[in-house]
Structure formats: C-alpha cells, structure tokens
Amino acid sequence: MLLCLTDSWQQVGLLLVTSFNCAYVLSFSNLMLAPLGWYWGLACLIIVAAFAAYANWLLAGFHVIGDRRFIRYRDLMGYLFGKRMYYVTWFLQFATLLLGSMGFILLGGRALKEINSEFSDSPMRLQVYIVATGVVYLVFAYFVPTISSMRNWLISSAILTVIYDAAILAIVIKDGNTNKAKDYNIAGNKAEKALNAFGAMAAILVCNTSGILPEIQSTVRKPVAANMRKALVMQYTIGLAIYYGISIAGYWAYGASVSEYLPEELSGPTWAKVLINSTAFLQSIMSQHMFVAPIHEALDTKFQRLNEGMFSKYNLICRFFVRSIFFGLNILVTALFPFMGDFVNLFGSFTLFPLTFVFPSMIFLKIKGNAARTEQKLWHMAIIVFSSLMSIITTAAAVRLIISNTKMYHFFADT
Template sequence: MEGVPKDLENSQRVDAQALNVDSGNINKLDYGKPSAHAVDKDSWEQVGVMMVTGFNCAYVLSFSNLMLVPLGWYWGITCLIIIGAFTYYANWLLAGFHIIDGRRFIRYRDLMGYVFGRRLYYITWILQFMTLLLGNMGFILLGGRALKEINSEFSSSTIRLQVFIVITGFVYFVFAFLVPTMSAMRNWLATSAVLTITYEVILLVILFKDGKRNDVVRDYKIHGSKADKVFNAFGAIAAILVCNTSGLLPEIQSTLRKPAVINMRKALVLQYTIGLSIYYGVSIVGYWAYGSSVSEYLPSELSGPKWAKVVINSVAFLQSIVSQHMFCAPIHEALDTKFLRLDEKMFSKDNLLRRLVLRWMVFGVNTFVTALFPFMGDFVNLFGSFTLFPLTFIFPSMVFLKIKGKGSKGVEKAWHWSNIIVFSLLSVITTAAAIRLIINNARIYHFFADT
C-alpha cells in the first residue's frame, strides 16, 4: 500500500524500536501519564466485536437519509467505497504509530504531543473531545427518538421528545457508572452483538418488503437548488466518514494485548469487512426502499407490523446503551485519571463516589444540550467535518512525515502531503456545509423543539 513504511507492511511482528523520531527539535515532554483504566488486557477478537457492534449502532437508522439522499446512487456508492477504503488505510497507518522510540502511546493527544509538541497536544485534545461529546449527544438524541417511537405505537398522548431524552441520558449514566472502562465492556459485547443482529435483521426484512411494493413511486433524484445540492453533498461526505471511524483509535488500541499493532490491525479488518458490510447494507437498502423521501430515522418510515417497529426501536435503544460507551470512554478515562485515587481500586468507596459525580456531570450536561438542540443530522455532519477529517486523515500523514520523512521515498512524501492538503480542504468545505445546515435548522426549530 502506497505510503506505508516497509518495516510495518512486511514484518509479521513490529519492532518497538523500529519507529523513531528523526528530528532533533522534538518536544519530548512526558505525555505518558498512567491511566486509571485498564491497559494491555483485551484480545483483538474482543476489540473487533466491540468496534463492529459500536459502529452498527442506532446511528445506522439515519444514514440512508444523511449519506445517500444528498448524493444519489452513483455518487453515493462511489463515495461510500472511496471514503471507506481511505478510512481503513488511515486507521491502519495510525495503528502503526502506537510505539515510537520504544514508548507506547495510549492516548491520541499523547502521541501528537510527543511528536509535535504542546500545541498539537491541545489541538488534538480539543478536536477529539469535541467529537466524543457531540457523538454522545447524537446517541442520546437517537435513544430518545427510539423511545418516542415506541410510545407512539401504544399511546396517542403527545409526550415531548425531551422527556425521552432525559430518560436516555439517565440510563446511559447508570451504565457508564456500573461499567467504568472500555475493557469492562467485555461482559456486555455478546449481548450487544445479539441485539445488533436482532434489530438489523428485522429491519432489513421490512425494508425489502417495502422496497418491493409496486404501489409506491420512488424518487431517487437529488432535490434542491444548486447551492443546496453542493453543500448537502459535502455534508453527506462528512456523514460517511462518521459511520467509518471514531477519532479514538489509540485509546481503543491501548486496551489490546501485545503485539498491539498487529492485534489492532486484525480488529480493523473485522470492522471494515463484517461491520462495514452491515451498516453500508442497511443504508443502501433503506435508500432503495424509500428513495429520496426516506426519513432521517428509518423506523418511522416502516410499514409495520406494529410489533416489529416496537422491537426494532426497543432493541436499538438497548444496544445503543452499550455501543455509546465505547465512544465516550476516553472522556471518562481522562476524568478518572485526573480525579480518582489511582492507588485505590476502581470500586473502592471513595472512587465510587468520585466516579458518580464525574459521570453525572458528563451526562447531565450532554443531556441538557441535546434536549436544547434536538436537530437530527447536525451532530453527525459537524463532528464528521470539523474534527474527524484532521484526526483520521491529516494527523496520521503528519506523523508519518515527521517520523519517516527523511528516509522515505519521494512518492511516499508526495502521497502524504497530498493527503494533508486534500483532506484539509475537505474539512473546511464540509464544516461550512455543517454550519449552513445548523443555521437553516435554527430558522425552522426553536429551543427544546419537539421534533
């Protein structure tokens, strides 16, 4: 693969000393603080299943609308393939930088700070935590939507979306308190996998049934003005990126047993084969079944039966409890490492009280903001554009040039420089598209809107 260091591509085992910073100007401050969470514990199979179920979460119920409606069939499928392939490559490359100068980096910001200095440390910290916080708000919103759909099947009373958002935030808080770390999710992954298979199989059966109806005229045209089409297309590109990556690969990799680089790449193969085929499949079939009128939340579009819609929403909600934890765990890790007593066990009396306060603070703020701005899609497009483009594509190429630049070929340098330039431009354009979407929604909706 072009631009990949040969010693990482050809060897079966990565030498911890193979990657070294080749610049005398490196800021080698200590960015390797000990973690309050478990490190070096998990198998690649466990991490692979966690990633497959994590990305096949309730978000897939909105991807038909977010990814394919603005692009149509040709550009939609093309972008799905290209962005999926590039994202896999970028994560594969980043996984190889887990060990530099014989040091293992368990946090993305630590890696960037060690290689580039304090400024990139804080930039990475801000981008990554913005991604995780906005993503968690999106999960809370989707969970609230699922509960509201269930309520609508049994009652004609109009309970506001905000009530279900608060319920969702509370349930997520309880789970995060009882299952404090990413490694602790191991006992829940089998349940999450069963729930994922259950709701996605039922969903696909109904989608195929609805798609075969002859009494429905489906429109696959891209609607809107020329400006709308352009901005919405770039917003869709950001959404495709969101469904493929998380911006927290080093944190996930930190839980793996040695050799961490090889094991992380095995887990990535699982995600980008089995995992990708499922969430891409649901997105494509959803668009095929309903065309450009497909809802931003698929279960609200389904023809029935009633029990199936209830099961899909119920199981999607339950599965999201587990999957959202993977995306929020680095925030919990940072707070726990800062405020818990590291010389005591995670479930000691003092640490239990501290963790209760920390989790309540995170989910209290996130739940309130979600209830205030319940605009589906905005969360996905914004953190996919402004934060995930740098974290996924730009920063790994920057690290490569810093570490392997002097000894690399001209083609490799050109490849990584082109990645930095192209994806920087895409980040700016897609961020502008996301901001435009937010402005448009602000004109339509109001604070605490019952969407």
C-alpha cells in the same frame, strides 16, 4: 486506568463491529445517500471507507514508537509535535466524543418515543425521552467505567445488533417492494446540492471511524499493531457490509425522503417496530459507551484517587457526581438542539477529517520522512492538503445546516 493489555483482537474487532452497527449509524440513509444520489453516493461510500481504513491501518502502526507506547492520541501528537498539538488533538477528540454522545442520546430518545407512539396517540415530548435516555446511559457508565470492562457486554451487544439488523432489513425490503412511488431526485438548488453533498461525505466518514483509535488500541494484547489491524479488518469487512448494506437498503426502499431515523419509516407490524426500536435503544447504550469512554477516563484520572480501586467508596462517589455533570450537560444541549443530522455532519467535518486523515499522515512524515521515498512524501502531503480543505468545506456545510434548522425549528423542538 484505561491501560489493560488483556483484550484479544477478536474482542476489539467485535467491539468495533457492534459499536458502528448501531441504530445511530444505520439511520444514515438520509444523511449519506439522499444528498448524493445513487451514483455519487455509492462511489463516495467506497472511496471514504477505503481511505478511512487505510488511515486507521497507518495510525495503528504508530502505537509504539521506539520503546514507548502511546495509549492516547493526544499524547502521541504532543510527543511528536509539541504541547500545542497535544491540546489541538485533545480538543478535536473531545469535541467528537461530546457531539457523538449527544447524537446517541437523541437516538435513544427517538427510539423510546417511537415505542410509545405505537401505544399512544399523543406521546410525550421528545425531551422527556432524551432525559430518560441520558439517565440510563449515566447508570451504565457508572457501573461499567472503562472500555475494557465492556468485555462482558459484547455478546449482549452482538445479539441485539443481529436482532436489529435482521428485523429492520426484513421490513425495509418488504416496504421497498411495495413502495412504487420512490423518488431519488436530489432536492435544492445548485448551491444547496453542493453543500449537502459535502455534508454527506462528512456523514459517511462518521460511520467509518471514531477518532479514538489509540485509545481503543490501548487495551489490545501484544503484538499491538498486528492485532489492532486484524480488528480493523473485521470492522471494514463484516461491519462495513452490514452498516452500508442497511443504509443502502433504506435509501432504496424510501427514496430521497427517507427519515434521518430509519425505524420511523417502517410500515409495521407493531410488534416488529417495538422490537426494532427496543433493540436500537438497548444496543445504543453499549455503543455510545465506547465513544465516550476516553472522556470518562480523562475525568477519572483528573478527579479520582488513582491509588485506590475503581470501586473504592471515594471513587464511587466521585464518579457518580462527575458522570452526572457530564451527562446532565449533554442532555441539556441535546434537548435544546434535537436535530440528529447536525451532530453527525458537524463532528464528521470539523473533527474527524483531521483526526482520521491529516494527523496520521503528519505522523508518517515526522517519523519516516527522511527514509521515505519521494512519492510517499508527496502522497502524504497531498492527503494533508486535500483533507484539510475537505474539513473546511464540510464544516461550512454543517454550520449552514445548523443555521437552517434553527430557523426552521425552535429551541427544545419536539421533532
């Protein structure tokens, strides 16, 4: 169902740009820069983006091996390394997408709560808005079942992205010029600073890669590798300039105390805050769909009748119940642990380091190891070792953050 070789590189590039330029990623000032400060923060932004772009560029070239095209990352890893790596990749990908989905649901809930707070002194609990967001995401996922079927929504997503970016940047710059009490000092003792810094690196990785490149590439027209790489250039130039630019501006304007949900910091006016949070919510509907579409595809393949159309009576009913269970569980967990930074750091560290850096280098050594030069082999072996160590360290930092938050807050906290 996912395989539909009709998408141009411009369409896929726009999908990548708008999906990563969502309010979720654009709220990362607190997660990426506050724990690192200006010097190390900017340095890590550049280094992580460069390596992520390189790793995705490399992976895009392995979409076709011989005469076989791999539309799923797990199929590629299973073909080259056996069934165990198939399931490892499956687990890491689905963990990434599940945690990302929860993060988007939390983002949508925060946006709706901010809108309501502009008109009420006692807005309802965050969990109410989390449920509302999950229901809206469910409806969209039901009627727009695949990545390729999003083509008709890309222009709307792009328009919402431009409105959001322009409005929030204007207010952030205004606030930054009037805020004379900016504090860029990094909080915590030496151990806390070190762990928070590693968590920041994981957050930076999250805003640069998705872990589902082969699945996105599965819809691209031939020549597959060349067109996917053109789309990646679009993401790592236009897209990167926007989501890095706003994150940097947010840190400059509000300092180390900047909120993990950037629109929460804005001074106003009311109409602008409502506009920004409204566009954040609406655009997140489409952004989150790109990240969870592979899960929907896997569930559709498992439970639907593949010999019938996507909109046959049986498949419509089946899709409704499967999607409802999926979003119902995600809503429950998100409402239970409403801490945005936890989701970001955990799936950035535990899942995206292997998917982004380790596995592409493993693939290179497997396919081209005999013909590769010694320095190429050493380069990719170094990437595997270093990225594996980074995954372990950043995961430890993410787990520590979760434990810290669960001590500070209670379940179903109204954050």
